[in-house]
Amino acid sequence: MQTVSLARSPAIGFPFPVASRSGHTTSPAQLSGRPMRCARGTLIYAEGDSVQDLYKVVSGSIRTYRTLSDGRRLIASFALPGELFGLDGIGTHRCAAEAVTDAVMIAFARKEIEACVERDPLAAKCFQMFALEKLISEQDRCVLLGRKTASERVACFLLDLADRSEGHPHLIDLPMSRYDIGDYLGLSTETVSRSLTCFRKRGILADRGPHRVEVLDRDALEDAASGIETPATDCACLRPV
Amino acid sequence: MQTVSLARSPAIGFPFPVASRSGHTTSPAQLSGRPMRCARGTLIYAEGDSVQDLYKVVSGSIRTYRTLSDGRRLIASFALPGELFGLDGIGTHRCAAEAVTDAVMIAFARKEIEACVERDPLAAKCFQMFALEKLISEQDRCVLLGRKTASERVACFLLDLADRSEGHPHLIDLPMSRYDIGDYLGLSTETVSRSLTCFRKRGILADRGPHRVEVLDRDALEDAASGIETPATDCACLRPV
DNA sequence: CGTCGGTTTGAAGGCGGTCAAGTGTTGTGG
DNA sequence: CCACAACACTTGACCGCCTTCAAACCGACG
Structure with missing residues (x-):
């Protein structure tokens, strides 16, 4: 994959949306991410690749998809600026990811996220909420595709x-x-x-x-x-x- | 809903599968659940009900489903003995749940689960894994329904x-x-x-x-x-x- | 201006839905 | 235990939505 470092210093932030209803005034622990740039059509990771990072889109858009053995494809998600992708598997990716357009994103190491989540209860809560919301939106998608x-x-x-x-x-x-x-x-x-x-x-x-x-x-x-x-x-x- | 208390003392256990790969020798904190019995066809909760419990099936089977305004229905899951259901929403249920057959299950209060997850890192890990695995299986379902x-x-x-x-x-x-x-x-x-x-x-x-x-x-x-x-x-x- | 990939439009066909009837199964009451 | 009713399942015929195949159109780019 073609990647170009955009800045000498890594991007700092927290990838998941901060759970609002808990009314915390503090922010979750900050993580350092690696900025990446890739051209239209670039494969970011393939189905079966081991999970290394979670990505946040800065600009452009990304598609994640699964392919059946005979070539039939279903795009699992489009990730737009500000959105996350890469949470499609535990040990290995169950989807592939490609850049729909030229794109810039920030890669957060999954290990750092896990460590952060174990340390910081607020971060854990945000992660949890994010996963549950994704689960619900996948159910919406099933209704759409099935009915x-x-x-x-x-x-x-x-x-x-x-x-x-x-x-x-x-x-x-x-x-x-x-x-x-x-x-x-x-x-x-x-x-x-x-x-x-x-x-x-x-x-x-x-x-x-x-x-x-x-x-x-x-x-x-x-x-x-x-x-x-x-x-x-x-x-x-x-x-x- | 018709429910009958099965025992004076509540069922004790931990609802989520225990994450194996972390190699923990300790068990996560135990929770107390309420045993419930319901007859074939009984509505356990409706779409829009506030989320109170998470259920583990003991015997029989459960369907969770969504309905569109014009009556079209998509069953989101069948829960078989040993499996969980009720994780279909954050504040309110996004699915309804009904007993496919006469069924026995254990209801775990969602609040207790949340408290447990905040206290016990191993429980949090199990919950996390469970949510991610559900997410992956929903993606499988999208491929099935879409392609x-x-x-x-x-x-x-x-x-x-x-x-x-x-x-x-x-x-x-x-x-x-x-x-x-x-x-x-x-x-x-x-x-x-x-x-x-x-x-x-x-x-x-x-x-x-x-x-x-x-x-x-x-x-x-x-x-x-x-x-x-x-x-x-x-x-x-x-x-x- | 020509080429090329993507989009739109058209025509024909097939997979699965709908409607309808027949068959079997389950449960209930006599 | 049987008779019957209610319900679920199966099978058949037909139809329509969407796919497939094919060609025309369009915009981007050299």
């Missing part, structure tokens, strides 16, 4: 990205390809593209280039995510009348 | 049950209905039934009543779970030649 239609999945994906991204809430960046989105949602590229076209025709979305969309009607998008159909505005797309 | 075919899902489900059940490894108990299996695998009842019929016709399974199957050819079942087709033994079922 939702194609256009519901795409709508959910867009809403999720909108809520996670930092910029204007009505402008959504799609740094990943349609192929990636399909592999994240358990769909084919074509179906993703058709769903987006459908939303565009219904006036819910507007294109701002292939990797950015504007949400024109958030309510309608939320209805679409819940499977609430609006026959009046329906178009000859995925769900014919 | 596997119907017969692959059913085969995976049978193998999973076979590995988790305590009795003879070739005899699999299916305490839940076909409808439940469908809602666990993101399929319809009919498709589950057809897949099972297909495996029976191919000589992979033999019926031992509707709620018990015998695995006649474990290798073939594993091939089916990975999507490896055996055209010679194929039958006019789900996947025609």
Whole structure:
């Protein structure tokens, strides 16, 4: 992997979100991380690699994914700026990780995190909360993959990205390809593209280039995510009348 | 919920599997749990209920599930004897839980577990490991729901049950209905039934009543779970030649 | 301006869902 | 112990959503 040290001194911080409800005024112990940069498409770690680090994205975006023996792929997560990845395994990684775009991140040694968690109860609490929240969001994903239609999945994906991204809430960046989105949602590229076209025709979305969309009607998008159909505005797309 | 106290003195134990690789010789702090019994179909907790307890199944089996507003359901997990359930939320439950069969379980107060985890580093480690393993198994489930075919899902489900059940490894108990299996695998009842019929016709399974199957050819079942087709033994079922 | 990868669009087919009927099993009451 | 009812499971026929295959379109970049 191509990595370039960004600074002589390592980045300092605490990777996990600090649990707020406990009302602590103190911060958890600080950890030192190694800044890393990698180019679009770079493999950061492979399925089966031993777990060394936990990563926090500074800029760009990362995909983690699993591959079946016959090539079928499911993207497990996209990590956006400010988010973590690398917690997909205990001894060895169960996912691979690649840079979707040129990316900068900070690597925290897993051993240091473990030591920190054993020493600092607040850090342990944050880690615990983080793992439980990930668990819940994986359950959400199972519902999406197991029980939702194609256009519901795409709508959910867009809403999720909108809520996670930092910029204007009505402008959504799609740094990943349609192929990636399909592999994240358990769909084919074509179906993703058709769903987006459908939303565009219904006036819910507007294109701002292939990797950015504007949400024109958030309510309608939320209805679409819940499977609430609006026959009046329906178009000859995925769900014919 | 119908609960009957089974004993005057509460059950004593530690709910999580004890992390083995750390090589501790000491046991984590013991907790006292309340034994509970509930009849088939009983609702143990509902989606949105505040989290009070974590449960360990003694006998019978439990399903936890989520329901969408329009009635679509996805079963998140089946808990078999010896297994835990109830870790599906931080403040409030994100799943509901029901008894698939008459069941006995032990309820551990979540507050006691949290206090224990803060006091006892070994208990914290066990809890951590448990959460991470759950996270990994949820990822497996996402791959299954997002990228596997119907017969692959059913085969995976049978193998999973076979590995988790305590009795003879070739005899699999299916305490839940076909409808439940469908809602666990993101399929319809009919498709589950057809897949099972297909495996029976191919000589992979033999019926031992509707709620018990015998695995006649474990290798073939594993091939089916990975999507490896055996055209010679194929039958006019789900996947025609 | 041409090439190339990604995206969109179109047409056809298949996997699994839905609807419906038949069969078996379980439990209950006579 | 049997009869019956209620329910679950199986099987069949048909349909539709999504995939697959294929081609056109578009934007980025040399």
